Amino acid sequence: MPATITPLDTDRTRRRNPEDGDHGGGKRPPTDKRTGGGGDGDNWNDRPQGRRGPRERLDRYRLGIFFALAGDLMFFVAIVSCFFVTQSSGHFDANARYINEWLPTVIPPILWLNTAVIVVSSITMEIGRRRMFREIDVMEEWLGLGNPTTKSAMPWIAVTAILGVLFLVGQWVAWRQLHLQHVFMASNPSSHFFFLITGIHGAHLVLGVAALIAALAGLYLSRSIATRQIIVDCAAWYWHSMGVFWLFLFSLLTCFQ
Amino acid sequence: MTPSAESRAVPRSLLRRVFTTDHHAIGLGYLALAFVAVVAGTLMSLVMRVHLVWPDRLIPLHGPVTPEEYLALVTLHGTLMLFFVLTTAPQSGFGNLILPSQIGAREMAFPVLNALGLWTTVAALIVLLASSFVEGGAAISGWTAYPPLSAIASAGPGQGLGLDLWLASIAIFGVGSLFGAVNTLATIVAKRCDGMTWERMPLTVWAWFTAALLSLIAFSVLLAALMLLFCDRHAGTSFFLPTGDLVNGTLHTGGNGSPLLWLHLFWFFGHPEVYIAILPGMGLTSMILANFARRRVFAYRTMIVTTLLIGLLGILVWGHHMFVAGLNPFVGSAFAISTMAIALPSAAKVISWLATVWRSRPSYPTPMLFALGFVSLFVAGGLTGPILAQPILDQYLHNTYFVVAHFHLIMAMAGIFGLYAATYYWFPILTRTASMPNGRLLSETLGKWHFWTTFLGAYATFLPMHIAGLAGEPRHYAQFIGIPNAAAQHLIDGAMGMQRHITYSAIFLISAQMLFVVNLLVSWRRGELAGENPWEATTSEWHRPASNEWIAVYRAPCIYIQHSGNESGGEVFLPQWVPERKPE
Ligand code: HEM
Ligand SMILES: [Cu+2]
Numbered sequence: 001m002p003a004t005i006t007p008l009d010t011d012r013t014r015r016r017n018p019e020d021g022d023h024g025g026g027k028r029p030p031t032d033k034r035t036g037g038g039g040d041g042d043n044w045n046d047r048p049q050g051r052r053g054p055r056e057r058l059d060r061y062r063l064g065i066f067f068a069l070a071g072d073l074m075f076f077v078a079i080v081s082c083f084f085v086t087q088s089s090g091h092f093d094a095n096a097r098y099i100n101e102w103l104p105t106v107i108p109p110i111l112w113l114n115t116a117v118i119v120v121s122s123i124t125m126e127i128g129r130r131r132m133f134r135e136i137d138v139m140e141e142w143l144g145l146g147n148p149t150t151k152s153a154m155p156w157i158a159v160t161a162i163l164g165v166l167f168l169v170g171q172w173v174a175w176r177q178l179h180l181q182h183v184f185m186a187s188n189p190s191s192h193f194f195f196l197i198t199g200i201h202g203a204h205l206v207l208g209v210a211a212l213i214a215a216l217a218g219l220y221l222s223r224s225i226a227t228r229q230i231i232v233d234c235a236a237w238y239w240h241s242m243g244v245f246w247l248f249l250f251s252l253l254t255c256f257q
Numbered sequence: 258m259t260p261s262a263e264s265r266a267v268p269r270s271l272l273r274r275v276f277t278t279d280h281h282a283i284g285l286g287y288l289a290l291a292f293v294a295v296v297a298g299t300l301m302s303l304v305m306r307v308h309l310v311w312p313d314r315l316i317p318l319h320g321p322v323t324p325e326e327y328l329a330l331v332t333l334h335g336t337l338m339l340f341f342v343l344t345t346a347p348q349s350g351f352g353n354l355i356l357p358s359q360i361g362a363r364e365m366a367f368p369v370l371n372a373l374g375l376w377t378t379v380a381a382l383i384v385l386l387a388s389s390f391v392e393g394g395a396a397i398s399g400w401t402a403y404p405p406l407s408a409i410a411s412a413g414p415g416q417g418l419g420l421d422l423w424l425a426s427i428a429i430f431g432v433g434s435l436f437g438a439v440n441t442l443a444t445i446v447a448k449r450c451d452g453m454t455w456e457r458m459p460l461t462v463w464a465w466f467t468a469a470l471l472s473l474i475a476f477s478v479l480l481a482a483l484m485l486l487f488c489d490r491h492a493g494t495s496f497f498l499p500t501g502d503l504v505n506g507t508l509h510t511g512g513n514g515s516p517l518l519w520l521h522l523f524w525f526f527g528h529p530e531v532y533i534a535i536l537p538g539m540g541l542t543s544m545i546l547a548n549f550a551r552r553r554v555f556a557y558r559t560m561i562v563t564t565l566l567i568g569l570l571g572i573l574v575w576g577h578h579m580f581v582a583g584l585n586p587f588v589g590s591a592f593a594i595s596t597m598a599i600a601l602p603s604a605a606k607v608i609s610w611l612a613t614v615w616r617s618r619p620s621y622p623t624p625m626l627f628a629l630g631f632v633s634l635f636v637a638g639g640l641t642g643p644i645l646a647q648p649i650l651d652q653y654l655h656n657t658y659f660v661v662a663h664f665h666l667i668m669a670m671a672g673i674f675g676l677y678a679a680t681y682y683w684f685p686i687l688t689r690t691a692s693m694p695n696g697r698l699l700s701e702t703l704g705k706w707h708f709w710t711t712f713l714g715a716y717a718t719f720l721p722m723h724i725a726g727l728a729g730e731p732r733h734y735a736q737f738i739g740i741p742n743a744a745a746q747h748l749i750d751g752a753m754g755m756q757r758h759i760t761y762s763a764i765f766l767i768s769a770q771m772l773f774v775v776n777l778l779v780s781w782r783r784g785e786l787a788g789e790n791p792w793e794a795t796t797s798e799w800h801r802p803a804s805n806e807w808i809a810v811y812r813a814p815c816i817y818i819q820h821s822g823n824e825s826g827g828e829v830f831l832p833q834w835v836p837e838r839k840p841e
Contacts, residue, residue: 056447059447060366060367060443060447060448063366063442063446063447064366064367064370064439064440064443067438067439067442067443067473068435068439070473071435071438071439071473071474071476071477073477074473074474074477074478075477075478075480075481076481077478078477078478078481078482078522078525079481079485082481082485082496082518082522085515085518085521086496086513086514086515086518089515090513091499091500091501091513093500099500100513101513102513184493185488185492185493185494186492186493186494189495189513189514192488192494192495192496196484196485196488196494200484
């Protein structure tokens, strides 16, 4: 928080005993300024300006959500690898003919619309997220003068949630259209993947919408500006990642069939 | 307080105590869970060993063991031991108990997520154990669940609901592990105390860090694989189902899938998984050897690098489980090379352990013995790795007892020795309470007996399996009697004496564990009170900072100074948390 009063640099011995044999190899001072504290909030004085205080908690939650998203990325990478493996594998029938049953699934055009919706939703989300960090607003709130950040962020987040629901409805319509053409999950290796990928991504978005609703509730209920920033920030990173994942998955489904 | 408020407060505090977010309690919870799993898994292995050599023997309260029951036992044993014991106890159990204090943090980064992880894991265990009580019994396809048998419900008695529950259990477990991994990583990155640079982190912390990274990558892929298998079973897809498979009398014509795809996905998870199980033990071994030898860890930085390198290479070697599964031979060679490569950082670790204790005149309390035992078992089990890593030799050895010997020595026994070393070493921390801040020690006498009997039992049980495997005895066979082919029966008969010896040794090994259980029960209540820093350790889990104390670390771990110039000639050790050297 910009308004945090910085405590004085406490006096610490930086002398190093040669016998200590620290693995710094003499190239580095014995204390490292990049390390955090033993618990939140202590020794802020060792952190560079702008990374002190409540920011530590935000950084920690961001780290958590990034690690989680890295794992999620691996999950999708695994599925996409299977997509390519299955696409390029076939078998021999009784007459020793090579058969590859992959019949490319024709993408329902509504998916283009859905893609536009999810891109726009990411933009609205980012606007909402930035509203939570506008310095003047944060300062006002810090001083107890109302809650301008929340007031200006809330509509954007609500719009994002609505766009998210729209996207999900659009995906469901795409499924309906395929079903009407008698393309089902079980029909064909390609359709396996079409329904699986859209379904799994949809499930992630359901979680995302739930996170947005939770963020809205949190904005409404939580008193602490730091907490509200964290909720919105984490929901936003998750939402953006799902958007980027979708762009990749969508190009996979349209261009690599 | 009004009476009504009081009566409401009681259950809430009870709830709070059960669903606590305190890392110490959560760590103990994970250890308790692992203990339940290890007892169940051990009893199952006992039944299997008895059945193998005396197939007509009736099991008390149960009766005869049918072949499908044998396979269900194999599956449950492997799943319990690998997931619920060797993944849970070192990484989540001791990770929670020790990790925060070793990096000078008071809490994990996300306490609520942490508690959620524990209860998810508990749910996974319950689902797994429940699967043996449903119709058809537990799954019979082993801990690796190879399709097509695992993709078709009619493939065997346990492959219906039993396998569905198995899938559910492992998926829940995977989610719990991901929670734990995120928490561990964020804790290590963000919550180190002042002065705890990356290079000063104890090797145990490095091991937890690497294992958490591996968990994140491996369990995510496993979840994807489980989902695909679930779709094959219930959504009419055929990711893993080939065309024209004859399963249990029915021809399955649909499908364009490949069982090999499952093997790729599973072992992409499976090999990192075995390193998740062993890395914390490796880190702890380094620290314990250094502590009791009063020496610095030999080549500390290199040990950090090898830990990470083992993690990295561990992701690139999965194909060595698939040499005979129809892998392209060129791909097989590539995996053979990467597998040989992983022997290098592993060997570097062994050299460091040996160099650390070499001519050091160490003391030998029980944790030290178990750490040395870990080294011994790791070497003994590791030597067979490069043998199995050669596709030509593996043609013969795959699916024989040779593989069983390899992974039981290097993973199962070494892993358990690591856990015992951790328990004997950190028992004062496990038993810490508010009224008894220093905790208790396990009995040394019982501990020494426990070590030597277990050490002997481990080798007596698993070394002969190499010979059985070289003689061509296959694994996963319910019994070795009544094989239709006379020549094959003759071959198997030749090794029956060996098999009987293995069973006797296994009974001895399992009985020896009673010494530990007794030690645990007695010492938990009445063990000798520990001092503040009973092993004179240098790492800061032994530091108990006051609640308002500013935690900091001033140097690398394992710093001991032999005073030659000093008239007293004594030895000084410098804990990480002590600001200045004491005046001489
Ligand atoms: C020196 C390094 C190692 C090498 C070269 C190596 C090599 C191999 C190979 C080639 C196999 C496959 C054998 C077969 O199925 O035919 C195998 C199996 C196995 N290894 Fe290792 N290994 C090494 C270290 C380890 C370690 C450190 C662990 C565990 C901590 C481990 C655990 C296992 C397990 C559990 C299996 C059997 C899995 C199963 O089929 O159920 N290995 N190893
Ligand atoms: Cu492996």
